[in-house]
Amino acid sequence: MNTTVVGKNLRKVDGFKLVTGGAAFTDDVLLPGMLYGKILPSPYAHARIKRIDTSKAKALPGVHAVLTYKDVPRVPHTTAGQAWPEPSPYDTYLLDSKVRFVGDRVAAVAAESRALAEQALRLIDVDYEVLPAVLDMEAAMDAGAPVIHDEPDSTKIFDREHNIAAHIRREIGNVDDGFREADFIFEREYRTQRQQHCMLEPHVTICWLDGDGRLMIRTSTQVPYHCRRQVAMILQIPVSRVRVIKPRIGGGFGGKQEMLLEDICSALALATRRPVKIEYTREEEFYMARSRHPQILRMKMGVKRDGTVVASHLQVLATTGAYGSHASTVQGNTGSKVLPLYRAPHLRFECDVVYTNTPVAGAFRGYGCPQGFFAQESLADEIAYKLGMDPVEFHRKNAIRLGDVDKLSAQLGEGKEGLPRVIRSCGLPECVKRGAAAIDWDRKRQSLPARAGFVKHGVGMSCTMQGSGIAGIDWAASFLKMNEDGSFFLQVGASDVGAGADTVLAQIAAETLGVSLGKIIVTSGDTDFTPFDTGAYASSTTIISGGAVKKAAEKVRAQVLGVAAKMLAVPVENLACAKDEVFTTTKPRKSVSMAEVALQALYQEKLQIMDGASHYNTDSPPPFCATFAEVAVDTQTGRVRVVHLATAVDPGVAINPMQAEGQVEGAVTQGLGFALSEELMLNHTGWPMNPNFLDYKIFSAKDMPKLTTILVETEEPLGPYGAKSVSEVPINGVAPAIANAIFHAVGVRIRKLPIRPEDMLRALYEQQPELKPEEALVTQ
Amino acid sequence: MFDRVEAFYRPESVPEVLRLLQRSKGQARMVAGGTDLVVEGDRSVRFLIDLTRAGLTYIRSRDTTCVIGATTTLADLEESTAIHALAGGLLSRAAAACGSVQNRNLATLGGNLAHGSPAADMATPLLALDASVVVADGEGRHKMPLAEYFGRAWQNGASHALLIEVRVPMPPQNGRCGWSFQKFGRTEVDLSLVNAAAGLQLDARGRVKWARLALGAVAAAPFRALPVESLMAGREFDHSLLAEAGEEVMREVQPIADLRASEEFRRELSRVVAGRALEECAARAGCSL
Numbered sequence A: 001m002n003t004t005v006v007g008k009n010l011r012k013v014d015g016f017k018l019v020t021g022g023a024a025f026t027d028d029v030l031l032p033g034m035l036y037g038k039i040l041p042s043p044y045a046h047a048r049i050k051r052i053d054t055s056k057a058k059a060l061p062g063v064h065a066v067l068t069y070k071d072v073p074r075v076p077h078t079t080a081g082q083a084w085p086e087p088s089p090y091d092t093y094l095l096d097s098k099v100r101f102v103g104d105r106v107a108a109v110a111a112e113s114r115a116l117a118e119q120a121l122r123l124i125d126v127d128y129e130v131l132p133a134v135l136d137m138e139a140a141m142d143a144g145a146p147v148i149h150d151e152p153d154s155t156k157i158f159d160r161e162h163n164i165a166a167h168i169r170r171e172i173g174n175v176d177d178g179f180r181e182a183d184f185i186f187e188r189e190y191r192t193q194r195q196q197h198c199m200l201e202p203h204v205t206i207c208w209l210d211g212d213g214r215l216m217i218r219t220s221t222q223v224p225y226h227c228r229r230q231v232a233m234i235l236q237i238p239v240s241r242v243r244v245i246k247p248r249i250g251g252g253f254g255g256k257q258e259m260l261l262e263d264i265c266s267a268l269a270l271a272t273r274r275p276v277k278i279e280y281t282r283e284e285e286f287y288m289a290r291s292r293h294p295q296i297l298r299m300k301m302g303v304k305r306d307g308t309v310v311a312s313h314l315q316v317l318a319t320t321g322a323y324g325s326h327a328s329t330v331q332g333n334t335g336s337k338v339l340p341l342y343r344a345p346h347l348r349f350e351c352d353v354v355y356t357n358t359p360v361a362g363a364f365r366g367y368g369c370p371q372g373f374f375a376q377e378s379l380a381d382e383i384a385y386k387l388g389m390d391p392v393e394f395h396r397k398n399a400i401r402l403g404d405v406d407k408l409s410a411q412l413g414e415g416k417e418g419l420p421r422v423i424r425s426c427g428l429p430e431c432v433k434r435g436a437a438a439i440d441w442d443r444k445r446q447s448l449p450a451r452a453g454f455v456k457h458g459v460g461m462s463c464t465m466q467g468s469g470i471a472g473i474d475w476a477a478s479f480l481k482m483n484e485d486g487s488f489f490l491q492v493g494a495s496d497v498g499a500g501a502d503t504v505l506a507q508i509a510a511e512t513l514g515v516s517l518g519k520i521i522v523t524s525g526d527t528d529f530t531p532f533d534t535g536a537y538a539s540s541t542t543i544i545s546g547g548a549v550k551k552a553a554e555k556v557r558a559q560v561l562g563v564a565a566k567m568l569a570v571p572v573e574n575l576a577c578a579k580d581e582v583f584t585t586t587k588p589r590k591s592v593s594m595a596e597v598a599l600q601a602l603y604q605e606k607l608q609i610m611d612g613a614s615h616y617n618t619d620s621p622p623p624f625c626a627t628f629a630e631v632a633v634d635t636q637t638g639r640v641r642v643v644h645l646a647t648a649v650d651p652g653v654a655i656n657p658m659q660a661e662g663q664v665e666g667a668v669t670q671g672l673g674f675a676l677s678e679e680l681m682l683n684h685t686g687w688p689m690n691p692n693f694l695d696y697k698i699f700s701a702k703d704m705p706k707l708t709t710i711l712v713e714t715e716e717p718l719g720p721y722g723a724k725s726v727s728e729v730p731i732n733g734v735a736p737a738i739a740n741a742i743f744h745a746v747g748v749r750i751r752k753l754p755i756r757p758e759d760m761l762r763a764l765y766e767q768q769p770e771l772k773p774e775e776a777l778v779t780q
Numbered sequence B: 001m002f003d004r005v006e007a008f009y010r011p012e013s014v015p016e017v018l019r020l021l022q023r024s025k026g027q028a029r030m031v032a033g034g035t036d037l038v039v040e041g042d043r044s045v046r047f048l049i050d051l052t053r054a055g056l057t058y059i060r061s062r063d064t065t066c067v068i069g070a071t072t073t074l075a076d077l078e079e080s081t082a083i084h085a086l087a088g089g090l091l092s093r094a095a096a097a098c099g100s101v102q103n104r105n106l107a108t109l110g111g112n113l114a115h116g117s118p119a120a121d122m123a124t125p126l127l128a129l130d131a132s133v134v135v136a137d138g139e140g141r142h143k144m145p146l147a148e149y150f151g152r153a154w155q156n157g158a159s160h161a162l163l164i165e166v167r168v169p170m171p172p173q174n175g176r177c178g179w180s181f182q183k184f185g186r187t188e189v190d191l192s193l194v195n196a197a198a199g200l201q202l203d204a205r206g207r208v209k210w211a212r213l214a215l216g217a218v219a220a221a222p223f224r225a226l227p228v229e230s231l232m233a234g235r236e237f238d239h240s241l242l243a244e245a246g247e248e249v250m251r252e253v254q255p256i257a258d259l260r261a262s263e264e265f266r267r268e269l270s271r272v273v274a275g276r277a278l279e280e281c282a283a284r285a286g287c288s289l
């Protein structure tokens, strides 16, 4: 493609401010008279508040408000930041007389210092009636299990008596017939853990009333518009009385696709009529925010003798914790984005998402796919092995390809029927080819793990996909206006959460308008000053918000050319713009600068060049990814070291390749933690045991393997300048590629995450290393 | 974190530190790098006494001893040529295994030992080197073996005494000597689940003249595995000796079970980590198995 701004490694438009430590983030402002808010967390996994006495706390000098369920409106809602009407159950209350997990809100205070706020919490006197709790998702549906949502006013819960937040069953073809056609059937169980986002910047919100008494919410969010709607509904004030401002964000990863602190912080600001800030501590972030849904997956696949997959059946039990945020949609993705990777005509997905008295799960990079792909890609590797087939060959044979139609997606939309997916661009074969070359697959598959010694090397791979926006639901708007110097203001509702959306959107505008990147000034994520956008999630911003920017820029370009046509006295059709000027495409060459056009428009024509556009897609083009890992397994200690991780991604056209690579590297780092070290552990009473970085192990610089990142660009017809998405898909394949590499190294299958040294060593002791492929099939 | 801290002192001499300690009657904490103290977040602290300007940052190499001041940072130990020359750089290697670069720039040797963690990574190599420490309190200065500091003295409130310096006797230079530090954590930046420091001298025929082995994080305090050492003395260094030593290590350790690891795993790791330390010593002494 012949472009001058798009596809270039340009610096982030907000980069200078960030690296020089300028005031950028939510917490970088100090408002006069600001109070500190703090939430009293429940010490019990399940309890009713029999009596709550706040008088002592209120009497403490410097304390300005203490709120309990008695002081606030009771409006059932979900905290999930999704398009209205949200598919998640309305099972959450601003404050309630019942608490459902250790960390649930009991009360909230606002005081003149953090220390005073903490002291006030200690002065709140609560009598609890402790209820039996259910922490184990496998026991949640049992007869006689405590009912977590027994309140009558919650809605959209699938089966409250049995703690089932959501239930999904979808099928294409006929899976039972499919299994009858198969020569071999494989079935295995996999388990995944509770992973935390660990974004650098914790959740933080500052609320105040402006001179007109409107509620201002400056907050670290991925979803300003959903947040505004939800806060207005929960506090029962008009949307017009609320403004949500999203400054720079220090990472969200889905954890901020959630209205988490904004409601309670607003309630405190309204109660005190002073600015109030609530910022989670790192410890609170671990159990009072959101996490990845833990799942138990039963994966069954039927294959022909030649390796052709004929049927897949995935059964999932997942827990959403105490509230159903993103319950049906994350789990829906576990089926709809995973199973169609293989072209099998018969696919079935069944899932129960249950409540337990545990920290609440929510959106998290990959959105259900890392769990599903861990199961599917581990089983695929096992099948390939049993058939004596190279896993690369197995994927070549079975993977979805250009022109295919994924019909399962049509059945599994966001909370309702979705739309079929047509594959209009697919770089997966190339991803596999280049990823394999990067890791030296052919040679290492043969030569490893022959090496003597107790450290065994092996290589493994996986293929994965995702979506780019939610088809038919995600949409965005943008607005552009021209300034005297030929620059443009770009206003977008899109939320740059650190991933670089502002830069990418500015590149799209600049390319379309024929100006340099510096000529685009971006304002984003402010509900008073930027048009609507569903938010930064579902890998949607580049394709959906970018689509809106391109459309608006095209309309504005037409206006620019219109003015220039008069100035140059040539027909509009003979004009083009590039390099900050408008010029004739026919001889003789004549041109005017953008600034001259702007001055002409503003002062002669009395015309503000400006326009806006809205955009959505009816399909969600998948980005593809092939992940290759080389591991070294220390068979004496169980330590699995990843030596090399090669990730080849098809993001469509990378609008900013450098940023895209950064997203891939960030995603695989979280994927490595998911695979090998991260898990929030709870004790038998539901208390978090490791809410800190000492015992919750994320990957540090020292743990990182050699990374190879390869962008395999394709041109997606539905994306602006051919772009799809990149930020989620690379997380999906890391765990299975590592588990498969471990098998190659030591002949042992690990089906539970994370694979900590102790788990690995135990498996080495307990499992017999597998037999040779041919023998394995005979003994089936 | 330190809600009630009223004063932060920066004394410039040891006597000044001692005066401040006495005056504050147990409500003061000494702080060096702060990498343990700040994490601890003790809310009862009212005074903090910064030690880093009290003149305790030094490394002095003499003929028979190497003396290391308490506020010497782990980064200093990692880089010092004197420390590199001592026991094949054992202390540098142990220091380099502690935390991250940022951490080592702040963390001090004194803090590592005074904090009293059974997992302190500098403790085992110093035990293996027969180090002693000098502490000071109102009654003057006392020298004691490091093992005693960890045992009796530490439990009786030696942590409230100022640790002045660590004295390391120069290990034997002649003959085939080797030293090793080995550590196992869940990830690369982690407290040790087990650490081990060992030293070994082999005679001309490959027999062990003497062996030293210290283990950390697998008992209430780091300790010298004396039965292992005596078992090895005089024996030929080979696989069967290593296996025997490993069995003995598993009998010696008293690991706990917690969320980080089971007792069983820690016991097994002790055997592996100690074995690797001894093997590396032998290899450095010129005997590879």
Ligand SMILES: Cc1cc2nc3c(=O)[nH]c(=O)nc-3n(C[C@H](O)[C@H](O)[C@H](O)COP(=O)(O)OP(=O)(O)OC[C@H]3O[C@@H](n4cnc5c(N)ncnc54)[C@H](O)[C@@H]3O)c2cc1C
Binding pocket: B029, B030, B031, B032, B033, B034, B035, B036, B037, B038, B039, B051, B070, B071, B074, B097, B098, B099, B100, B103, B106, B107, B108, B109, B110, B111, B112, B113, B114, B115, B119, B120, B121, B122, B159, B160, B161, B162, B163, B164, B189, B190, B191, B192
């Ligand atoms: C991220 C991270 C990683 C870490 N990794 C490791 C690791 O791998 N291995 C390891 O061993 N440790 C590790 N630690 C712990 C810590 O960094 C070390 O123990 C360090 O050496 C402590 O030294 P300090 O100077 O920071 O001590 P401080 O925190 O200043 O003090 C610790 C304690 O010792 C007391 N104290 C300090 N100096 C003296 C003195 N001269 N006399 C008497 N009392 C004194 C203080 O009062 C306090 O009680 C890690 C810590 C962090 C935060």
